Structures are given as structure tokens and as C-alpha cells.
Amino acid sequence: MRILLFTGKGGVGKTTLAAATAAALAGRGRKTLVVSTDPAHSLGDAFGLLLTAEPSEVDICLHAVQVDSRSLVDDVWQDLRSQLRSALSGAGIESLDAEELTVLPGVDEVLALTEVQRLAESGPWDTVVVDCGPTAETLRLLALPEAISGYLTKLFGKQAKLGLGSRRWNNVGESVRRLGTHLESLRTLLTDPSITTVRLVLTPERVVVAEARRTLSALALRGIRVDGLIANRLMPAPGFWRGSAASWLRTRRNQQNEVLTELAAAGLGADVVRPVEHRAVEPVGLPALLEIAGELYNGTDPLTGYGKGVTPLLQVSEVDGGYRLRIALPLGRDTPLDLARVDDDLAITVDGFRRLIALPALLRPCEILHAESDAEGLLVSLARTGGKR
Template identity: 80%
Template structure:
């Protein structure tokens, strides 16, 4: 089974391209489910039919579903939260503190991701295509399994006080185990990949570059970028309208060239031209898929594979640690040592990365960036780690 996650800045057309990709996959004989976790609920509009919280058939091999994250919160999280509050209060914690400790930021997004996993693993699907929310929401969604696992460790690390095999211990254990399975699912490049949709505008491209860095930090593979809504080339047309289209397309091409020159998107970008009529229905979506994939397998992606996030080499009296994170020239990067972890922050997105055992006795002596990511220099006594 494969999972394709489509995301991008709001309004770039990711829902249409996710639906088109799903339609093309089904057209090639694969049993395909397209899932929307976007609160905008626009997937049904792309197919021209209403969708519910359970998969409904769009075509013989294509089904679609709109995840209702608010409904999942009402039906699932409230029960577990009541258990946690009751157990914490029973362990002697003030009721107000127990209430605060069981507030879980991002639970809506977490349950949406949980529902995607349930649908993917519980159905007959060869491929699950996910129309995610806008980029900011998606990054929170994809960071949640790791972040909440850390939260559970900090808050419930004193489990013996709660009594042996108490309900809350069992509940937290189940949740933690499930979060680990989500993290594994997301970071397995043979199963899950991301298609990042953008329009050729400098502000959108800047956000896309930050998104690429954030996803790389989390070990999530991006196997393609899609530049949507390119102005059609006017050819030999004359007149004011043709001149405007020609100028606009030239600007768009320049933005995409800058993206490639900066080391982002080289060999990764597919292009889709703007249409005068909003594409609705299978026929229109398959037409877009043809332009997008040119008859090739949509599952193949257009990436060059994925490099290991961390690589260590000997250098002088110490080591160099390469962190494969794409960086723009204006990226804001901060490094810090936190016990045996390396804290990396890129444009506001932070992740703790466990240092290889070899490097834990070492100290950071410097860092620089190149076209392939960060290179951190460390000094230490070889043979004593």
C-alpha cells in the first residue's frame, strides 16, 4: 500500500490535484481511496458530489471520504480525557491541575491523522491519496506523533504514583503505542510520500521552501513539487491581453528558475497550466492528470530518492555531521546541544535529533550550509565514545 499526502499553501489548488491524481491511479487499475482532512471540505466539490465521513464510491475503483475531525473529537477524545482527569485527580492532583494536564493541543489534527491510518490499513486500497489542510496545519499534523509522545513522557513519567496497571496508565500506553505507529507510517519512504503544491509566486515559493526544510527535519520524504496555475503561453497572439499573458508567464518562469537555482525542486517540479473553467467531475480531473503525469505512473513521483537525514564522516581531529535539510539563502538556522540530542531550528521549525553514539562525547565547534544541507563540525577523542 502507498500513501500520498498533498499539501500546500491555502488556495494553490491542492484539492484538485489530489483528486486528479486519485482518478488517474484508479484509471490505471489501482483500488484508490482519496481522503480529505482539510476543514474546507472542498473534495466533494472537485468530484461534483457530496461526500460523507465514510468512503463512498465515485467510480468503480475510486472512493472518497471527508474526515470530520470535529466529530472525531466529540466521539473519541472526550472519553479518554475523562479517564485521564479522573485518574489524575484520584492520584491526589488538584482538579484544576488535572483539567489543565489533559488539554492536548492539536487533538483535532491528531485524530484526523489517526482516521487516515484507520482507513488506509482497514480497507482494500492499493493507494490512499490524502488532501491535507493548508501547509501550516499539515506541518502541525505531521509533527504531532513525535510532539505528543514527548508530552506524554513529561506529564505521565511518574506513572507509579497512579497505581499499578491503572486505567490511565493503560490509556496512556495505548495512545503512546499508537503515536509511535503513526510516526513509523509517516517516516517510511516506501509507504508515505508528500507532493507539495505551489503556485509560481515568490511568497508561495518562500513558504514551500520552508516546508521542504521542515519535512526533511521530520524524516518525511517529498517525492515531487507541482507548480499549478501557470499562465498559458500566448504563442504568436498579439494585443494587450496576449502581452499581459506573456509578461505574467515570464515572471512565473523566473520564480521557478530561482527555486531550481537555490537547490530546491531540481528535477522535482511538474507543471499544470491555469484553466479558464474550474475543473469539476472525473472527465475534467483526468484531463488535468494527463497534463500532470503525461501518461506516466502517478505513483512513481518525480523525486531522485531520499538521502539519510544524518551522515557522519571523519574530518581532521574530529567529525563532520551532515544533516540533509534543504536550506534557502535566507533561511534562519539555529543549532544547540541538548544532552545527547542536537536541537535544529530552521525558520521557526524545531526538532531534537538524537546524535549517533559516536558523537555524543564530542562538542560542536562550528557549522555551515551548502546545497545539500547543514554540515556540523564536532571535536572529540576518537576511540573514547
């Protein structure tokens, strides 16, 4: 089974391209489910159908579903939260503290991701295409399994410190452990490049491209593979046409070409970015979506991706007196970056996104000398110390 996640800045057309890709996969005979976790609920509009929280047949081999995360919160999380609050209050924790400990930020998003996993694993699907929300929401969504695991660790840490052993706590302990195990399985699913990859949608505009580059860095930090970018709504070339309309089109297309050239100079060229021209008519329904897919994939398998994708996050090479650690992050020239050593971890902060990366055992006794960035990412030099940090 394969999972393709489509995301991009709001308004770039990711829903249409996710629907078009799903239609193309189904047209090749693959049993395909396209799922929307975007609260905007526009996937049904792309197909011209009313979708529900259960898979609806769109065509042979193609089903679609709109995840209702609010309903999932009401059905799944509230019972466990009530049990936790009761257990913590009964163990001597003030009611306000218990309320705070059981308010889980982003629970609706993580339950939406959980529902995607359930649908993927319980159905007959060969491929699941996910229409995610805008990039900021998607990055938060993809970071939640790791973040909530830390929350649970904090919760259990407080329980252990207070020596909680009441029957009331024991009644919910197993439920929380199961939640932790499930979150770990979600993280594993997202970071397995043989299963899950991301298609990042953008329009050829500098503001949008800047956000796309930040998204690439953030996804690389989380070990999630991007297998291609789609430059959507490229203006058609006016050729030898004359007149004010042709002049406007020519100027706009030249601006877009400049942006694509800058992307190519940054290592994101034609082998990674694929263009889709702007349509005069809003693409709604299977025929229009399949036309877009034909332009986008040009007869190739939509599952293969476009280029090598994001390289492995960490690569280690030995040099005289120490090692070099390559961290594959697509960084802009002026990208704010902070690097720090925290015990056996490397704390990397890029454009406000922070992650602790566990250093390979080989590098843990080493001392960081310096770091520099180039077209391939961040290069950290470390010296052997012989001791342990």
C-alpha cells in the first residue's frame, strides 16, 4: 500500500491535484481512496459530489471520504479525557491541574490522521491519496505523533513521581499506553518512505515558493520524504499573439518563468518540479480531473514521483581526526538556523521549526567544531574526544 499526502499554501489548488492524481491511479486499475482532512471540505466540490465520513464510490476503483475530525473528538477523545481527569483528581492532583493535563492540543488533527491510518489499513485500497490542509496545519499535523508522545511521557512522569497506584489510575493506564503505542505506529507510518511520501503544491510566486522551501526543510527535519513538487496555475504562453491581453499573459508568464528558474538554481529543477497550466474553466468532475492528470503525469505512473526526493536526513563520513555529519535540509541563503548540542541529541531550529535529532552512537562522544551550509544542506564537523558527554 502507498500513501500520498498533498499539501501546499492555501489556495494553490492542492485539492484539485490530489483528486486528479487519485482519478489517474484508479484509471490504471488501482483501488484508490482519496481522503480529505482539510476542514475546508472542498474535495466533494472537485468531484461534483456530496461526500460523507464514510467512503463513497466516485468511479470504478475510486472512492472518496471527508474526515470529520470534530466528530472524532466527540466520539473518541472525550471518554479517555474524562477517565484521565477522574484518575488524576482521585490521586490528589488539584482539579485545575487535572483539567490542564488532560487538555491535549491538536487532538482533532491527530485523530484525523488516525482515521486516515484506519481507513488505509482496513480497506481494500492499493493507494490512499490524502488532501491535507494548508502547509502550516499539515506541519502541525505531522508533528503531533511525536509531540503527543512527549505529552504522555510528561503525564506518566508526574504519575510516577507522585507514586500513583490507585485502582482508578490503573483503569486508565492501559488506555493511555495503547494511545502511546498507536502514536508511535503513526510516526513510523509517516516516516517510512516506501509507504508515505508528500507532494508539495505551489504556484510560481515568490511568496508561495518561500513558504514551500520552509516546508521542505520542516518535512526533512521530521524525516518525511517529499517525492516531488507541482507548480500549478502556470499561465499559458501567448506565442505570437498581440494586444493588451497577450501582453498581460506574456508579462505574467515571464514572471512565473523567473521563479521556476530560481527554483532550478536551488536544485529544484525540471526533474523535481512539474508544471500544470492554468485552466480557463474551473476543473470539476472526473473528465476535467483526468485531463489535468494527463498533463501532470504525461502517461507515467503517478506513484513513482518525479526525482530522487529528499535524501536521507543524516549521512556520516569519516575525516582526519573526526567525522562530518551531513544533514539534508533544503536551506535558503538567508534561512534563520540555530544548532545546539543537548546531551546525545542535536537540536536544530530552522525558521522556527525545532527538532531534537538523536546523534548516531558513533558521534555521541564527539565535540562539535563548526557547521556550514551549502546547496545540499547543513554540514557539521565533529572531533573525536575519546570521552563521553
